[in-house]
Amino acid sequence: MKTSALLIPLFLLFASASLPVQAQFPIMGGSSQTKALPGTAGDQSPKGNAKITGIVLDSAQTKAVEFASIALYNQTTGNAVDGTVADEKGKFALTKLAAGQYRLLISFVGFRNKTIDNLTITNGQSLDLGVIKLSSSVKTLEEVTVVGQAALIEEKVDRLVYNADKDMTAKGGDATDVLRKVPLLTVDLDGNVSLRGSQNIRVLINNKPSTIVASSVADAMKQIPADQIKTVEVITSPSAKYDAEGSGGIINIITKKNSLQGLNLNVDSGVGNRGSSLSLNGNYRKGKAGFTLGGFGRANYNTITRTRLDQSSEVNGVSTLTRQTGDGTSSGLFGQYNLGFDYDLAKNQSLTAGVRYGVRNMLSQQDLITQLFTNGSAGAVSNRNVDVKNLSGTLDANVDYLHTFKPQQEWSISTLYSRNDLTNNFDADLLTNAGELTGRQRNLNKSLNQEFTLQTDYQTPIRKNQLIEFGGKAIFREVTSNYRYLVAGPTGGFTTENNNTLGELLYHQNIAAAYTSYTYTTKKRYTLKGGLRYEHTFLDASTRESGTLGVGDYGVLVPSINASKTIKGTTIKLAYNRRIQRPGLQQLNPNYNAANPQNITIGNPTLRPELTNNFELGLSKTIQKTFVNATFFGRVTNNAITQVRQPSDTLAGAIITSFENVGRQHAYGTNVFANVAVTSKINIGLFLNAFYTSLTGQAMDLEGLSATVTNAGFNVSGGTFASAQFKNGWGAQAFGFLQGSQVQLQGRQGGFGFFTLGVKKDFKNKKGSVGIAAENFLTKRFTIHTVLNSAQFNQVNDIYLYNRGVRLTFTYKIGKMTMDAPKKRARSVNNDDVKSESSGQTPTGGAQPRQ
Missing domain, CATH: 2.40.170.20 (TonB-dependent receptor, beta-barrel domain)
Structure with a gap:
């Protein structure tokens, strides 16, 4: 997606090989350039007035690779010196560089990494690398999707993410089978969902509401095939951007999408x-x-x-x-x-x-x-x-x-x-x-x-x-x-x-x-x-x-x-x-x-x-x-x-x-x-x-x-x-x-x-x-x-x-x-603000027919 939220993890992935975690500072926008913090190995490198520029293109389709990650390393020590991301046209620039010998690493999801070694620059020099082409990495995609063991549970700033596409026992089942395995959630045998003991939750499907959920969460979950669920996000402390409904929190079910x-x-x-x-x-x-x-x-x-x-x-x-x-x-x-x-x-x-x-x-x-x-x-x-x-x-x-x-x-x-x-x-x-x-x-x-x-x-x-x-x-x-x-x-x-x-x-x-x-x-x-x-x-x-x-x-x-x-x-x-x-x-x-x-x-x-x-x-x-x-x-x-x-x-x-x-x-x-x-x-x-x-x-x-x-x-x-x-x-x-x-x-x-x-x-x-x-x-x-x-x-x-x-x-x-570079899609409506049929419900006993 075209968002710097994606760029930061990509850049940190490559920079962290030699850069301590404490030295990584996430950029939230404004400038596309990422600098090392004072006191880190990168900051200890002397500054100068040299410059490296270039353009990153897709080798197959000859178009810009938007927001590709660029990392610069000292050729001798291997330490990270600087980094940035390409703009919408694939262009990038690293400035205020000291004279020396460097190695450049260019990367983006879905493409093979590109390394340019033995870059020698002198004071005041402006080195233009011209067009740098990245080739598609279909093999890597298959390894990550099928073979690799990605984290089953991921924790983000405001939510817990369960990677449901790793669940093989849910094949042939529905969303109820998946939600039973998500931490913080409880699903009873009728399919009623609770978050930390509260059934007053708001359920979204791909960030969208639906009247089907408003009538009954339990019934709605039976209509979503488990095979098509990619992740389940549990948001216990929603920000003001989210609707105020759901006293227990928000469950966002993300289905599999295709950007190929x-x-x-x-x-x-x-x-x-x-x-x-x-x-x-x-x-x-x-x-x-x-x-x-x-x-x-x-x-x-x-x-x-x-x-x-x-x-x-x-x-x-x-x-x-x-x-x-x-x-x-x-x-x-x-x-x-x-x-x-x-x-x-x-x-x-x-x-x-x-x-x-x-x-x-x-x-x-x-x-x-x-x-x-x-x-x-x-x-x-x-x-x-x-x-x-x-x-x-x-x-x-x-x-x-x-x-x-x-x-x-x-x-x-x-x-x-x-x-x-x-x-x-x-x-x-x-x-x-x-x-x-x-x-x-x-x-x-x-x-x-x-x-x-x-x-x-x-x-x-x-x-x-x-x-x-x-x-x-x-x-x-x-x-x-x-x-x-x-x-x-x-x-x-x-x-x-x-x-x-x-x-x-x-x-x-x-x-x-x-x-x-x-x-x-x-x-x-x-x-x-x-x-x-x-x-x-x-x-x-x-x-x-x-x-x-x-x-x-x-x-x-x-x-x-x-x-x-x-x-x-x-x-x-x-x-x-x-x-x-x-x-x-x-x-x-x-x-x-x-x-x-x-x-x-x-x-x-x-x-x-x-x-x-x-x-x-x-x-x-x-x-x-x-x-x-x-x-x-x-x-x-x-x-x-x-x-x-x-x-x-x-x-x-x-x-x-x-x-x-x-x-x-x-x-x-x-x-x-x-x-x-x-x-x-x-x-x-x-x-x-x-x-x-x-x-x-x-x-x-x-x-x-x-x-x-x-x-x-x-x-x-x-x-x-x-x-x-x-x-x-x-x-x-x-x-x-x-x-x-x-x-x-x-x-x-x-x-x-x-x-x-x-x-x-x-x-x-x-x-x-x-x-x-x-x-x-x-x-x-x-x-x-x-x-x-x-x-x-x-x-x-x-x-x-x-x-x-x-x-x-x-x-x-x-x-x-x-493979095609992922695009950021239009944001969808988020609202499902009423208590569901199952919300706050418990069996009232008496051999009542299941409804």
Whole structure:
């Protein structure tokens, strides 16, 4: 990419052979020349008035190699003397050189290094080297991509990067399989994602939002093929440049992109006892234009769930005990199709456009057997057969423009239109213990979430070590939900029970935002990045039942600060930021979801956003072959959107779950990660997440009055992974993870475990591979044991998941590509600011069909 952020690591890579780390000073723009710091070997060389100039060209295409790295060494001592980078036309100049004999090294990613020895210059001389041609290095590219063991985990100033393309066990899987292995993240068996124990996260795909994520993170991850994920970025302390949403932080999933010339087609497939997949992705690039076309399909089947529920409650002096068991199955079809286009309008201008369509069809069936005991007397046994349909279609379309003036000085305009049609219906047959049909129920709930975003950003360097960024953004969002709750006898048509079972939600949310951010780096390797963002939200909400809800507009000021310092190889980072989390459709939707009438869920359209203050201290160090990172964090959330459960006063034995802004959440803990490069081809990693959390909210007491409820405790999870590359293209990888029970406002959610093992064999020409991966093959099932309670009820819920699986994978590449210098593409819109369907959710028990 045309950015000095890429140039610095390249230059340091070659200069560090003889230049101490402490002597390397990253340039942030302004000048293209890199100087040695005072006190270093380079600085000890006498200065003069000589000069070396030249032009770097691509030998194959006879065009400039923009921003190639130039390093100058003393021919006798081998010490680094000076360095610079070429400009957009490939030109470079090294000035103020003393007379002497030198060696020049020219390098750039995708090209073979070029060395010019025995350069002799005298005082006052201007030595013009003319045209220097670099040849393409296709062989090097293959070695780095296929053979080399790049770091599995990388730490950057404001994020942790997991290189997912090294994960062979995820072949044939989806994004959920990848996220389970990312440090700091926790993914439960339903695919709900947490960051440091918080599900209030913001998920981006290639720096872009999508309404598919706004409806459900868990479902969205099932639509992204694991084979196409390059990296996963975990941003725990976002700067002001990022939207203020996501109190837990940001997860950015980067898919594989192609900056090569030519045509290629990748085929990825997998087949197993619980799921199969097929992915086709093509890329074509010629000159200034590039096209991508891809499709992915995945089918899940043979998914068995079994549940058991014991639930007791007391309302108006009447005690009720519910005992319920359930057996069910689920299946799903997921697809994602995309078309992309990019064009270089000029050397410093680019246009990017894309369309993506995602589809999700999830079907589940469950047979529930329920018996109620009233004041100790057993009632009749009832049977209930439930079929649930969870369907959606998502369209994302974007057009982005980028103008690069010089390294790190750029201006961009980004647009995005996103639309998600969501259907979540259920049909239930009510049966006697003898199997006789006594009645039917139906819930129809169709929702539409659409939004348009316009964003502009500008950044420019100030001198050599400062960068300023500012921009603005507008989001226009409309959410509608139509819901009907219908009943019928054994025969005949469906009718509404009462006026409360027929409704509509209309929710308009418009957001205006502006930000500024400033970065400063000192010569002693201190880095300080601070920023301020303001967001104002305009709301207009109404329901058919209640009319206008009167949810007022609000504004929020979001500061952020990040500081880092490297001391004797140890990097220390301090961070603070404030985040906002707006309610999502599942929390807002007042639809009466009674697929399991003993566990009913209803949303609250009057919810306000929650605000979180985050504090973080991070330490990282490489000790020989081991990289260690330890982070200590604190998180304080006010006005938290919290699940509140209470017994129904109209339906005996039922528990109703709703959402209220009544909570305060405090969390304090640590994340520890270690990666050991045993050899250049064997890696072993360990990670541990542990934090103490305290939750405070409101719930009903025995008299039916609102009372303060507090719950606290430790949450612990951890795991290990190992990967190895062997001769003749063989490789293996293993992963294991354990999640302890999690503290909830009214009890604790049960923990679980997960493990995988995979083996892969690359073909000799490295154009394809075959493999086998197995998950949870040592256990028949997992049990999630959840205990929830309050003054009015007690609930014990066991969910048994049968997910032992094995799958065969196959990949093949067709086509021939040639290396082209990577171009910087237009920046895309970043926004996904609402709580997902899974955010803040825990199993509410009671043999509820998986949705």
